[in-house]
Amino acid sequence: xxxxxxxxxxxxxxxxxxxxxxxxxxxxxxxxxxxxxxxxxxxxxxxxxxxxxxxxxxxxxxxxxxxxxxxxxxxxxxxxxxxxxxxxxxxxxxxxxxxxxxxxxxxxxxxxxxxxxxxxxxxxxxxxxxxxxxxxxxxxxxxxxxxxxxxxxxxxxxxxxxxxxxxxxxxxxxxxxxxxxxxxxxxxxxxxxxxxxxxxxxxxxxxxxxxxxxxxxxxxxxxxxxxxxxxxxx
Amino acid sequence: xxxxxxxxxxxxxxxxxxxxxxxxxxxxxxxxxxxxxxxxxxxxxxxxxxxxxxxxxxxxxxxxxxxxxxxxxxxxxxxxxxxxxxxxxxxxxxxxxxxxxxxxxxxxxxxxxxxxxxxxxxxxxxxxxxxxxxxxxxxxxxxxxxxxxxxxxxxxxxxxxxxxxxxxxxxxxxxxxxxxxxxxxxxxxxxxxxxxxxxxxxxxxxxxxxxxxxxxxxxxxxxxxxxxxxxxxx
DNA sequence: TTAAGAATCGAACGAACGTTCGGTAACCTT
DNA sequence: AAGGTTACCGAACGTTCGTTCGATTCTTAA
Numbered sequence: 001x002x003x004x005x006x007x008x009x010x011x012x013x014x015x016x017x018x019x020x021x022x023x024x025x026x027x028x029x030x031x032x033x034x035x036x037x038x039x040x041x042x043x044x045x046x047x048x049x050x051x052x053x054x055x056x057x058x059x060x061x062x063x064x065x066x067x068x069x070x071x072x073x074x075x076x077x078x079x080x081x082x083x084x085x086x087x088x089x090x091x092x093x094x095x096x097x098x099x100x101x102x103x104x105x106x107x108x109x110x111x112x113x114x115x116x117x118x119x120x121x122x123x124x125x126x127x128x129x130x131x132x133x134x135x136x137x138x139x140x141x142x143x144x145x146x147x148x149x150x151x152x153x154x155x156x157x158x159x160x161x162x163x164x165x166x167x168x169x170x171x172x173x174x175x176x177x178x179x180x181x182x183x184x185x186x187x188x189x190x191x192x193x194x195x196x197x198x199x200x201x202x203x204x205x206x207x208x209x210x211x212x213x214x215x216x217x218x219x220x221x222x223x224x225x226x227x228x229x230x231x232x233x234x
Numbered sequence: 235x236x237x238x239x240x241x242x243x244x245x246x247x248x249x250x251x252x253x254x255x256x257x258x259x260x261x262x263x264x265x266x267x268x269x270x271x272x273x274x275x276x277x278x279x280x281x282x283x284x285x286x287x288x289x290x291x292x293x294x295x296x297x298x299x300x301x302x303x304x305x306x307x308x309x310x311x312x313x314x315x316x317x318x319x320x321x322x323x324x325x326x327x328x329x330x331x332x333x334x335x336x337x338x339x340x341x342x343x344x345x346x347x348x349x350x351x352x353x354x355x356x357x358x359x360x361x362x363x364x365x366x367x368x369x370x371x372x373x374x375x376x377x378x379x380x381x382x383x384x385x386x387x388x389x390x391x392x393x394x395x396x397x398x399x400x401x402x403x404x405x406x407x408x409x410x411x412x413x414x415x416x417x418x419x420x421x422x423x424x425x426x427x428x429x430x431x432x433x434x435x436x437x438x439x440x441x442x443x444x445x446x447x448x449x450x451x452x453x454x455x456x457x458x459x460x461x462x463x464x465x466x467x468x
Numbered sequence: 469t470t471a472a473g474a475a476t477c478g479a480a481c482g483a484a485c486g487t488t489c490g491g492t493a494a495c496c497t498t
Numbered sequence: 499a500a501g502g503t504t505a506c507c508g509a510a511c512g513t514t515c516g517t518t519c520g521a522t523t524c525t526t527a528a
């Protein structure tokens with residue numbers, strides 16, 4: 001009998017009454033049981049398949065083939081396909097936020113902190129392309145409890161970025177819409193999975209610098225904008 | 235017997251030996267047969283469902299329900315689910331490019347032409363959210379002939395934008411990577427479908443101006459960038 | 469050495485999938 | 499009014515889907 005969770009299915013939020021008590025959280029004690037290590041590998045394989053074929057397009061049979069495990073065997077590690085997607089997204093999101101917060105301790109300068117945000121994102125993004133594509137491409141796939149838990153983490157990440165930008169705005173006395181700036185920035189850095197080719201494009205560090213320059217110049221410079229496109233016509 | 239195409243299936247590229255000879259192309263004569271008008275409505279309904287559930291997640295039965303037509307009846311208008319996606323993407327892409335080229339005739343000024351590009355994209359994007367989401371979200375879904383035809387149109391659109399930016403760069407004597415600028419810009423304006431809320435956010439025109447300012451200031455201003463994040467640490 | 473639990477498996481379940489087929493109804497031309 | 503074409507439908511086909519079940523092997527601690 002697998003997954004001796006008592007009532008995780010009913011609680012609506014607690015998707016964590018999982019097996020050998022660690023559940024991949026990279027937290028507290030480095031227990032990392034046999035179960036956890038195997039699960040981590042399965043998540044990795046699954047992310048690759050979801051990345052290739054999309055969540056709906058990938059079958060559990062595809063996953064079992066990629067993982068070298070029988071179809072039934074997979075269900076020892078997660079309770080459903082949806083749960084699998086949830087675990088991938090949660091682990092990916094938590095890791096990128098964790099690393100970011102570590103790196104943000106390095107600087108108090110507002111502009112540099114924004115650069116750190118961008119560099120952290122791109123570095124993790126390009127080093128974990130598959131999982132990050134699954135995170136961004138399938139962000140409306142999860143429903144109900146699992147979906148709202150992931151959406152909460154996403155808002156947390158959004159908020160961190162927004163705070164960094166508003167700190168910058170305050171410090172430099174600028175004027176711009178925080179929401180628009182954050183979402184413009186997210187667009188630039190999340191869109192990368194659709195085109196980045198390691199044989200043609202810069203590596204993560206260089207790309208982060210270029211994108212930071214492009215974005216920060218746009219945000220930092222005064223609004224000497226050519227006003228409105230004239231509706232002139234013959 | 236439906237779709238009296240002779241050998242469209244074999245030719246690999248010519249997906250256009252379609253029924254009553256017009257095939258939605260909005261071209262030459264405004265024939266717009268009964269067939270074409272019904273097909274256009276079906277594409278619209280289908281785009282809504284694909285937008286909601288994704289291409290793989292949407293079933294032909296979902297589509298038949300949304301269109302108020304029997305499952306079998308749908309196949310009178312297209313030959314497969316994949317063909318349906320292809321028709322949606324082609325029609326959407328062709329329309330946005332067509333409108334863009336019309337609008338670009340309005341100005342010879344390099345900067346303003348970039349603004350026109352952005353405004354055209356956002357205006358069409360927000361007025362046809364569903365179809366545009368299907369275009370951007372499912373851009374790797376189509377395979378083989380249909381896929382490479384859509385990818386060719388996409389390259390055409392990319393090229394138009396690249397040319398506009400390089401014209402701007404030449405005129406103002408600037409220095410930046412065209413590829414990175416185009417893809418950064420595409421990121422900003424394509425990402426919108428993931429967050430835009432008409433009750434909270436600006437309308438297309440105002441959004442286009444804000445995004446244009448953000449992007450153009452980033453591109454136009456000199457590289458007075460704070461160099462590299464120091465690897466300093468305790 | 470053994471017994472309990474964790475890990476894995478083959479085989480099967482019912483449901484849902486995209487597509488097809490033969491037929492009927494609606495429409496248009498003559 | 500007739501006849502041919504277009505538009506549409508109910509019912510089914512074969513396949514694939516996510517998931518489950520009972521049984522078997524592996525691992526581990528006493």
